[in-house]
Amino acid sequence: MVVSSQHIVNGRPADFDLKNYLDRCGRIVNMGLDRLLPPAKAKPRTLHESMRYSIFAGGKRLRPMLCLAAAEACGGNHEAALPLACAVECIHTYSLIHDDLPAMDDDDLRRGNPTNHKVYGEGIAILAGDALLTHAFELAAGCDAWPRYDHQAIVREIAVTAGSKQLIAGQVADLEGESCDLSRVELKYIHERKTSALLCCSVRLGGMSANCTPKQLKALTDFGYHVGLAFQVIDDILDVTQSTEQLGKTAGKDQSAAKATYPSIVGLEKSRTIARQLTGRAFKALEAFPKRRTAALNALAAYLLERDR
Amino acid sequence: MVVSSQHIVNGRPADFDLKNYLDRCGRIVNMGLDRLLPPAKAKPRTLHESMRYSIFAGGKRLRPMLCLAAAEACGGNHEAALPLACAVECIHTYSLIHDDLPAMDDDDLRRGNPTNHKVYGEGIAILAGDALLTHAFELAAGCDAWPRYDHQAIVREIAVTAGSKQLIAGQVADLEGESCDLSRVELKYIHERKTSALLCCSVRLGGMSANCTPKQLKALTDFGYHVGLAFQVIDDILDVTQSTEQLGKTAGKDQSAAKATYPSIVGLEKSRTIARQLTGRAFKALEAFPKRRTAALNALAAYLLERDR
Numbered sequence: 126m127v128v129s130s131q132h133i134v135n136g137r138p139a140d141f142d143l144k145n146y147l148d149r150c151g152r153i154v155n156m157g158l159d160r161l162l163p164p165a166k167a168k169p170r171t172l173h174e175s176m177r178y179s180i181f182a183g184g185k186r187l188r189p190m191l192c193l194a195a196a197e198a199c200g201g202n203h204e205a206a207l208p209l210a211c212a213v214e215c216i217h218t219y220s221l222i223h224d225d226l227p228a229m230d231d232d233d234l235r236r237g238n239p240t241n242h243k244v245y246g247e248g249i250a251i252l253a254g255d256a257l258l259t260h261a262f263e264l265a266a267g268c269d270a271w272p273r274y275d276h277q278a279i280v281r282e283i284a285v286t287a288g289s290k291q292l293i294a295g296q297v298a299d300l301e302g303e304s305c306d307l308s309r310v311e312l313k314y315i316h317e318r319k320t321s322a323l324l325c326c327s328v329r330l331g332g333m334s335a336n337c338t339p340k341q342l343k344a345l346t347d348f349g350y351h352v353g354l355a356f357q358v359i360d361d362i363l364d365v366t367q368s369t370e371q372l373g374k375t376a377g378k379d380q381s382a383a384k385a386t387y388p389s390i391v392g393l394e395k396s397r398t399i400a401r402q403l404t405g406r407a408f409k410a411l412e413a414f415p416k417r418r419t420a421a422l423n424a425l426a427a428y429l430l431e432r433d434r
Numbered sequence: 435m436v437v438s439s440q441h442i443v444n445g446r447p448a449d450f451d452l453k454n455y456l457d458r459c460g461r462i463v464n465m466g467l468d469r470l471l472p473p474a475k476a477k478p479r480t481l482h483e484s485m486r487y488s489i490f491a492g493g494k495r496l497r498p499m500l501c502l503a504a505a506e507a508c509g510g511n512h513e514a515a516l517p518l519a520c521a522v523e524c525i526h527t528y529s530l531i532h533d534d535l536p537a538m539d540d541d542d543l544r545r546g547n548p549t550n551h552k553v554y555g556e557g558i559a560i561l562a563g564d565a566l567l568t569h570a571f572e573l574a575a576g577c578d579a580w581p582r583y584d585h586q587a588i589v590r591e592i593a594v595t596a597g598s599k600q601l602i603a604g605q606v607a608d609l610e611g612e613s614c615d616l617s618r619v620e621l622k623y624i625h626e627r628k629t630s631a632l633l634c635c636s637v638r639l640g641g642m643s644a645n646c647t648p649k650q651l652k653a654l655t656d657f658g659y660h661v662g663l664a665f666q667v668i669d670d671i672l673d674v675t676q677s678t679e680q681l682g683k684t685a686g687k688d689q690s691a692a693k694a695t696y697p698s699i700v701g702l703e704k705s706r707t708i709a710r711q712l713t714g715r716a717f718k719a720l721e722a723f724p725k726r727r728t729a730a731l732n733a734l735a736a737y738l739l740e741r742d743r
Contacts (some may be wrong), residue, residue, distance in 0.1 A: 228556035
């Protein structure tokens with residue numbers, strides 16, 4: 126798949142081979158996760174199998190890839206970014222396992238497969254989530270660090286993002302079903318926390334692993350924030366327009382739960398416009414970097430806008 | 435309460451006023467937790483109230499006190515140890531909230547009060563646990579550190595202890611109910627992980643906050659390990675001998691769940707002997723420190739052995 130740039134924005138290299146990039150980085154991330162997670166046969170086996178079941182359940186690895194691509198943008202390398210990329214994927218996977226629980230979204234299907242608690246039972250699913258969250262910090266403590274971005278800065282970055290005012294706050298808002306009568310501003314509050322925060326953290330960690338300048342970190346923050354919001358708007362759109370089979374998770378859930386979404390508040394067409402505008406701002410943020418280094422980030426942002434699942 | 439030392443071991447100062455120490459350190463820890471946790475009225479309120487509900491539900495603060503007392507033993511001060519003492523209490527409280535869930539031990543009562551999920555519902559209880567676990571790492575990232583025990587070492591200490599091979603492994607073993615036909619060796623495996631690991635981590639973190647020597651860290655590890663095992667043996671004994679009212683949690687649970695415990699495997703008297711022997715080894719480990727600095731650790735270990743709840 127060679128993503129053509131013309132309908133999105135100028136400046137994205139039309140000849141960037143995204144499919145090749147996704148394959149290559151996907152392999153790097155999968156090998157990293159396999160190496161950096163406890164082996165399935167280590168005691169307690171059920172727990173470690175359950176952790177690996179969800180980690181290797183066909184996730185698209187967007188967050189770790191954004192982390193690696195952000196490291197590239199700052200002149201860094203994949204090797205230094207990999208433990209942080211894997212930490213972010215552990216956080217993401219833990220949040221999915223807990224979100225799918227009967228006491229939360231009560232979902233049986235994730236990426237076309239039975240959810241963790243459907244396979245291992247609720248108790249083990251809760252503990253597997255706990256263990257992945259904890260393991261993310263073990264990985265963060267194990268990475269190489271710079272004086273400017275030491276382990277203190279890296280651990281704080283992850284803890285604040287995954288914490289009670291960001292990622293978990295988004296899930297609480299979702300859980301409390303306050304979403305029914307939300308304004309666009311309130312919906313944005315949820316999207317910022319439930320999705321944008323961790324995407325933003327992913328690119329920031331990539332930058333930190335490459336010892337980026339403060340100016341570069343600001344640009345990555347800007348990029349991650351807008352890509353994250355666009356990602357969630359698209360998610361809302363796909364929930365309406367795609368089938369369960371296409372998504373690999375239950376489609377139409379937002380509608381049947383009478384959840385506020387971008388389409389339900391501003392309509393489908395306006396939602397698409399908003400997603401394009403947000404992605405445009407993300408592209409804009411990348412102008413802080415030499416163009417030759419942002420091909421991957423650029424293509425990933427375009428891919429997230431154009432994806433159909 | 436002036437704990438007299440004569441029935442336990444020589445060397446513990448008979449005039450150490452433990453009640454005063456528990457009161458004073460309890461206040462320090464409670465004030466620290468109040469200051470270092472997100473305020474109850476910060477958004478999302480339900481979540482932050484739920485976190486605080488369990489944190490301030492009358493816990494004895496043993497782990498944070500052991501952390502402070504270990505800092506004293508190494509010539510350090512309470513101020514430097516406090517964020518780590520609070521981090522350990524966050525980990526402990528998260529593990530209790532998740533352990534009490536219907537999918538786990540299904541307990542309605544904790545310290546004489548309704549468990550978190552009974553008050554806030556299962557969804558919020560799971561998220562409150564997640565948030566406390568995450569917050570522990572934010573606190574660890576926020577503490578002052580030494581070159582020898584930098585944030586990398588401190589975060590790793592907590593992550594490994596709370597992780598899939600220690601704390602969570604203990605809970606998995608408990609959950610899988612493999613305990614029915616356990617040998618004493620297997621029971622010890624669970625106790626080491628479910629209880630001893632975090633007590634050991636508490637004193638180690640106290641030592642680290644005081645920039646202890648490697649020899650002191652080893653002695654604290656030895657102390658924490660044995661105190662932790664003794665603590666759990668006593669817990670097993672109290673489950674048999676005390677009433678629900680006395681314990682503030684459901685008594686006789688182990689027996690009714692046909693769980694293996696020290697009393698069920700070796701009998702009540704032998705269990706008491708084992709607890710005394712383990713505590714004796716803990717006292718022995720303290721000989722690595724100047725006697726004037728270990729009064730608190732000594733008294734705490736004796737108190738844990740003699741407690742009735």
